[in-house]
Amino acid sequence: MIAETRSKPAGRSPLQTAAPAKPLPGVEPGSVTLTVNGQAKTIQIAPWTTLLDALREYMNLTGTKKGCDHGQCGACTVLVDGKRINACLTLAVMHDDHAITTIEGLASPDGGLHPVQQAFIDHDAFQCGYCTPGQICSAVGMLHEGHAKNKADVREGMSGNICRCGAYPHIVDAVLEVINKAEKQP
Amino acid sequence: MSNKFIGQSIKRVEDKRFITGKGRYTDDIVLPGMLHAHFVRSPYAHARVVSIDMTEAKAMPGVIAIYTGDDVADINGVPCGWQVNFRNGETMREPKHPMLIPTGSTAKHAGDAVAIVIAETKAIATDAAESVMVEWDELPAVANPAEALKPGAPKVHEQFPDNTAFDWSLGNPIEEVDAAMAAAAHVTTLEFVNQRVVPNAMEPRAYIGAYDEMADKYTLYTSTQNPHLIRLLMCAFVLGIPEHKVRVVGPDVGGGFGSKIYHYTEEALVTWASKQIGQPVKWTSDRSEAFLLDAHGRDHVTKAEMGFDADGNVMGLRIKTVANMGAYLSTFAPAVPTYLHGTLLQGLYVTPKINIDMTCVFTHTVAVDAYRGAGRPEATYLLERLMDLAALEMGMDPAELRFKNFIPKFDGVNEPGYQTQVALQYDSGDYAPVLERGLEMLGYNDFRAAQQEAAKTNKLLGVGFSTYVEACGIAPSAVVGALGARAGLYESAQVRVQPTGKVSVFTGSHSHGQGHETTFVQVVADKLGIPMEDVELVHGDSDTVAFGMGTYGSRSLAVGGSAIMKSIDKVLEKGAKIAAHKLECAEGDLTYDEGKWTVKGTDKSIGFGDVALTAYVPHVYPAGLEPGLDFSSFYDPANFTYPFGCHIAVVEVDKETGKTTLKRMIAVDDVGNVINPMIVDGQIHGGLAQGIGQAMFEGTIYDENAQLTNGTYMDYCMPRADDLPLFETDRRTTPCPHNPLGVKGAGEAGAIGSTPAVVNAVIDALWSGGHQVKDILMPMTPERVWRAMNN
Numbered sequence: 019m020i021a022e023t024r025s026k027p028a029g030r031s032p033l034q035t036a037a038p039a040k041p042l043p044g045v046e047p048g049s050v051t052l053t054v055n056g057q058a059k060t061i062q063i064a065p066w067t068t069l070l071d072a073l074r075e076y077m078n079l080t081g082t083k084k085g086c087d088h089g090q091c092g093a094c095t096v097l098v099d100g101k102r103i104n105a106c107l108t109l110a111v112m113h114d115d116h117a118i119t120t121i122e123g124l125a126s127p128d129g130g131l132h133p134v135q136q137a138f139i140d141h142d143a144f145q146c147g148y149c150t151p152g153q154i155c156s157a158v159g160m161l162h163e164g165h166a167k168n169k170a171d172v173r174e175g176m177s178g179n180i181c182r183c184g185a186y187p188h189i190v191d192a193v194l195e196v197i198n199k200a201e202k203q204p
Numbered sequence: 205m206s207n208k209f210i211g212q213s214i215k216r217v218e219d220k221r222f223i224t225g226k227g228r229y230t231d232d233i234v235l236p237g238m239l240h241a242h243f244v245r246s247p248y249a250h251a252r253v254v255s256i257d258m259t260e261a262k263a264m265p266g267v268i269a270i271y272t273g274d275d276v277a278d279i280n281g282v283p284c285g286w287q288v289n290f291r292n293g294e295t296m297r298e299p300k301h302p303m304l305i306p307t308g309s310t311a312k313h314a315g316d317a318v319a320i321v322i323a324e325t326k327a328i329a330t331d332a333a334e335s336v337m338v339e340w341d342e343l344p345a346v347a348n349p350a351e352a353l354k355p356g357a358p359k360v361h362e363q364f365p366d367n368t369a370f371d372w373s374l375g376n377p378i379e380e381v382d383a384a385m386a387a388a389a390h391v392t393t394l395e396f397v398n399q400r401v402v403p404n405a406m407e408p409r410a411y412i413g414a415y416d417e418m419a420d421k422y423t424l425y426t427s428t429q430n431p432h433l434i435r436l437l438m439c440a441f442v443l444g445i446p447e448h449k450v451r452v453v454g455p456d457v458g459g460g461f462g463s464k465i466y467h468y469t470e471e472a473l474v475t476w477a478s479k480q481i482g483q484p485v486k487w488t489s490d491r492s493e494a495f496l497l498d499a500h501g502r503d504h505v506t507k508a509e510m511g512f513d514a515d516g517n518v519m520g521l522r523i524k525t526v527a528n529m530g531a532y533l534s535t536f537a538p539a540v541p542t543y544l545h546g547t548l549l550q551g552l553y554v555t556p557k558i559n560i561d562m563t564c565v566f567t568h569t570v571a572v573d574a575y576r577g578a579g580r581p582e583a584t585y586l587l588e589r590l591m592d593l594a595a596l597e598m599g600m601d602p603a604e605l606r607f608k609n610f611i612p613k614f615d616g617v618n619e620p621g622y623q624t625q626v627a628l629q630y631d632s633g634d635y636a637p638v639l640e641r642g643l644e645m646l647g648y649n650d651f652r653a654a655q656q657e658a659a660k661t662n663k664l665l666g667v668g669f670s671t672y673v674e675a676c677g678i679a680p681s682a683v684v685g686a687l688g689a690r691a692g693l694y695e696s697a698q699v700r701v702q703p704t705g706k707v708s709v710f711t712g713s714h715s716h717g718q719g720h721e722t723t724f725v726q727v728v729a730d731k732l733g734i735p736m737e738d739v740e741l742v743h744g745d746s747d748t749v750a751f752g753m754g755t756y757g758s759r760s761l762a763v764g765g766s767a768i769m770k771s772i773d774k775v776l777e778k779g780a781k782i783a784a785h786k787l788e789c790a791e792g793d794l795t796y797d798e799g800k801w802t803v804k805g806t807d808k809s810i811g812f813g814d815v816a817l818t819a820y821v822p823h824v825y826p827a828g829l830e831p832g833l834d835f836s837s838f839y840d841p842a843n844f845t846y847p848f849g850c851h852i853a854v855v856e857v858d859k860e861t862g863k864t865t866l867k868r869m870i871a872v873d874d875v876g877n878v879i880n881p882m883i884v885d886g887q888i889h890g891g892l893a894q895g896i897g898q899a900m901f902e903g904t905i906y907d908e909n910a911q912l913t914n915g916t917y918m919d920y921c922m923p924r925a926d927d928l929p930l931f932e933t934d935r936r937t938t939p940c941p942h943n944p945l946g947v948k949g950a951g952e953a954g955a956i957g958s959t960p961a962v963v964n965a966v967i968d969a970l971w972s973g974g975h976q977v978k979d980i981l982m983p984m985t986p987e988r989v990w991r992a993m994n995n
Contacts, residue, residue, distance in 0.1 A: 074232075080228075080229075081226065083406070084408075085406050085408075085491065086491040087490060087491060088916060120225065131224075139215055139223060142215070142216065142882050142886050144219075145719070145887075145890060146405075146456075146457065146717030147218075147222030147223075147227045147456065147458065147717070148406040148407040151225050176925040177924040177926040177927075180406065180917065180922050181925075182459050182890075183717050184891070184893025184894060184923070184954075185886060185889065185890065186893065186923075187889050188886065190930070
C-alpha cells in the first residue's frame with residue numbers, strides 16, 4: 019500500500035502546489051467570495067474552513083496568526099465590518115457579504131501606517147511580533163467600540179490577546195496614546 | 205570614540221515588517237509541492253505499542269506516506285548535549301529519545317509519537333492519522349519526581365529501576381555544613397515545590413524539510429533559537445548526514461523562552477521524509493501538542509535550611525532537591541538543575557558553608573529543560589523565600605537582613621572578582637544600591653504604616669523582597685567543558701565591509717524578539733562611525749552565517765556582541781594600514797573618529813568609504829596587504845557575567861476570598877552597560893510577566909495517570925494585560941569587566957527575581973493578619989491563599 023502511494027510523487031510536476039481543490043476526499047469545495055482589505059476574491063474551500071485558514075492558506079494573507087485555533091489567545095484577531103473577532107472561531111462561508119480587514123490592510127494604500135501601528139512602534143509594544151497582528155487588530159476594534167477611556171479600560175479590553183513576551187505595559191501605553199490623541203481632535 | 209547610538213532608545217528597525225503582517229515565520233512559508241505531516245501520538249503517559257494497523261489510513265486518497273518506528277530504525281534517537289555523571293562516578297543515564305516508538309516498545313509520556321502521516325493537505329494528514337489504529341497496553345505512570353523515587357514507583361526505563369538519571373552535589377563537605385547548622389542560633393527550614401511551567405511561545409513549533417535531489421542538499425526551516433546547533437545535532441548525531449549538505453534556516457521566530465533551543469524529533473523526521481518522498485514536508489504543532497511536547501521548565505521539590513547566628517548573619521545553607529527531568533534528557537537538561545542552579549545558591553550573601561544535594565529523576569512526562577532563567581529562578585526562589593521567611597521568624601526586617609549579609613562591593617578591576625563557596629567567581633557586584641533604590645521607590649516606612657492599618661480591614665497588605673544575582677553570557681568553553689558540556693559556548697561574527705563602505709554583519713546569535721537587528725547595528729554603527737542605515741544584520745541561516753551557538757542564557761550581546769567587536773577591531777586595524785598608505789603617514793599618526801582616519805594635528809583625513817573602496821580596488825595599496833575588508837571572529841568569554849537586582853512586590857490579599865491582587869511591582873536591575881534602554885525595559889517587563897505568571901497563575905496539573913489535565917489556554921492560566929500592574933523599573937550600572945561592551949545580559953533577569961518577591965509578599969500579608977504560614981504552593985490561587993488563612 020505504501021509503495022503505491024509513494025509512487026505518486028514521481029509523476030507530479032515539482033512546481034505543482036500541494037493545496038488541492040479538494041481539501042478532503044468526498045468533500046466538494048464550495049465557491050466563496052470574500053472581500054478582504056477592499057479586494058474581492060473568490061476561493062474554493064470546504065464549507066468547514068475557518069476564516070483564519072481561508073486567509074492564511076487560500077488567500078496568501080499570512081499576517082493573521084494561528085496561536086491556539088481555539089479562540090483562547092487572540093493571535094488571529096481580524097476586523098469584520100469593523101468589529102474584532104477571532105478568525106479561528108468563525109467559518110469563512112459566513113462572511114461573504116462582510117468587509118474583512120486584516121493586519122495587511124490597516125495601513126493606507128500609500129503606505130501610511132494606521133495610528134495604532136505607529137503607536138506600537140513608538141512604544142515598543144511587542145518583541146517577537148507573533149501576537150502583534152492580533153493585538154493591533156484587537157486595539158483597532160476596541161477603539162471602534164469606543165468604551166475604553168483609561169488604563170484600566172484598555173487593560174481589560176485587551177485581555178483577550180495573550181502576549182508571552184509580556185509587552186503588556188507598552189501595549190497599554192501605545193493604545194492609550196491613540197485614544198488620547200483621538201480625544202484631543204475636534 | 206563618540207557614541208551616537210549606544211545608550212539611546214532607538215526605535216527597532218525590524219518593527220515595520222511585524223506591524224504590517226509581513227513577518228515571515230516558518231508556518232508562513234509555502235514551498236512548491238509542499239506536503240503536510242501529522243503525528244499519531246500516544247494517548248497514554250506510559251503504554252506499550254502492541255500493534256499498528258495502517259490499512260485504512262494508507263488507502264485514503266491524498267495520503268502520500270506513513271512511517272513508523274520500523275521505518276526509521278536507522279535514525280538515532282535525539283542525544284543530550286550535556287553530561288553530568290553520578291557523584292560516585294557512574295555515567296549519567298542517557299536514554300535517547302527515539303524518533304518514533306516502534307511496535308513492542310513503550311511510549312514514555314503522553315504525546316510520544318508512533319507514526320508520521322504525510323499527505324497532500326493538513327486535513328487529509330490529520331484525518332488519516334485518526335484512522336491509524338494503534339493497540340496500546342496501558343502501563344502505570346508517574347509524573348511527580350518525588351513519587352518517582354519511592355520504592356515500587358512505575359519505572360520509566362526498565363534498565364534504570366530507581367528512575368534516577370544522575371545525582372550531584374556541590375559546596376562544602378556535608379559534615380562542615382551540618383556543624384555550621386548545629387551551631388546556628390536560628391535555622392529557617394522550608395519545604396516547597398517549584399512547580400512545572402509551560403514556556404508557551406505564541407508561535408507553535410513549525411518545521412519544513414526540503415530535499416533538493418540535484419544539489420543533494422537538505423534545507424530545514426525551523427522555529428529555532430539556534431540554527432547551527434540544530435544542524436550540528438541533527439547531522440552528526442541523529443541523521444548521520446554530512447553537515448555541508450544541510451542548510452538550516454531559522455526565519456522569524458515567534459518567541460522561544462528556551463523551548464526552541466532544543467533539537468526535537470519532528471525536525472529530523474520532516475528533513476528525512478523530504479528525501480524519501482522527494483517533496484518538501486511541513487509540520488506545524490498545534491497548541492495541544494505545544495503544551496504536551498515543548499520542553500517544560502522548573503519542577504523541583506526541595507527541602508532547604510538556612511542557619512543564622514544570633515545577629516542574623518548567615519552561617520550555613522543545606523539543600524536537598526529532587527529535580528524532574530521528564531522521560532528523556534533534553535539538549536541542555538542536565539545543566540539546568542546543576543550548573544545553572546547549584547552554582548547560584550550562594551546568591552549575593554556571604555555564606556560560610558553551603559551544601560547542595562540534587563537528585564535528578566525520570567518521570568512519565570515530557571522533558572524539562574531550560575525555560576527563561578533556567579536554574580537561576582529556582583535558585584533565587586529558594587534563597588529569597590528563605591531570607592524573607594527567616595526575617596519573619598527572627599523578627600528582623602527583611603531589608604536589614606539582606607543589607608547585613610550582602611557581599612561587599614567589588615568591581616572586578618581594582619578588586620578581584622568574588623569567589624563563592626559553590627564554584628563561581630562573580631565578575632563585579634555592588635548589591636546594596638539596588639536594594640536602597642528599591643526601598644526608596646517603595647516608600648518603605650510609609651508602607652509599613654499602611655500595612656498596619658490594612659491589617660484591621662478585610663484587605664491585608666504585604667510586601668515581598670527578592671535580591672538576586674544570576675549568571676549570563678554563557679559561557680567560557682573550557683569551563684563548561686569541564687562541567688559536562690559537549691559543545692563550546694563561544695559565538696562567531698563576520699563583519700563584511702562592502703566596496704561602497706556599507707556593512708553586512710553576520711552573527712551566530714538569533715533574534716526572536718530580542719531586537720538584535722537594532723541593538724547590534726547600534727554598536728556597529730557607533731564603533732565604525734557610520735549611519736545605522738549603512739549597516740545590515742544577517743542572522744538565522746547556516747548558509748550565510750559561518751557558525752553560531754545561538755541565543756539563550758542572556759548571551760547574545762555579551763558573547764555575540766563581543767565577537768562582532770573583535771571583527772570590528774580587525775576591520776579598523778586593516779583600514780588604518782590602508783589609510784596610512786593613502787595619506788602617506790605612519791599608522792601611529794592616525795586617529796579614527798566619526799567615520800574617518802585623520803592625521804593627528806592636521807586636517808588631512810580619509811573616510812571609511814574611501815578606505816573600503818581602496819581595499820576592493822587596490823591600485824594604490826600597501827605592499828603585501830591582501831585586498832578586501834572582511835573579517836570573521838570567534839569570541840569565547842573569559843567568565844560568565846553576573847547581573848543582579850532587587851525586585852519588590854506589593855500585594856493586597858482579600859481575607860474573605862483569598863484573592864491576591866498584585867498592586868505594585870518594583871524592579872531595580874543592574875545588567876551592566878545598556879545599549880538600548882527601551883529594548884532592555886521590554887526584556888525586563890517580559891521576564892517580570894513570566895516570573896509573576898509562575899507565582900500567581902501558571903502551573904501544570906498532572907493526574908494520577910501522568911496526564912496533563914490543563915493543556916489549553918482555558919485551563920492553564922496565562923498572564924494577560926489586566927492581570928499585571930504597570931511595572932516600576934529603574935537601573936543601576938556596574939559594567940562587566942571582562943567583555944568589550946561591559947554588558948551583562950537582561951533577557952532573563954525579570955523572570956529570576958520576581959517570583960519569590962510575589963510569594964514573599966503574600967506570606968508577609970498573611971503574617972500581618974496573624975496567619976504565620978511558611979509556604980503557599982504556586983500558583984497562589986485564591987483557594988490556596990484562603991486555605992492558608994483558614995486551616
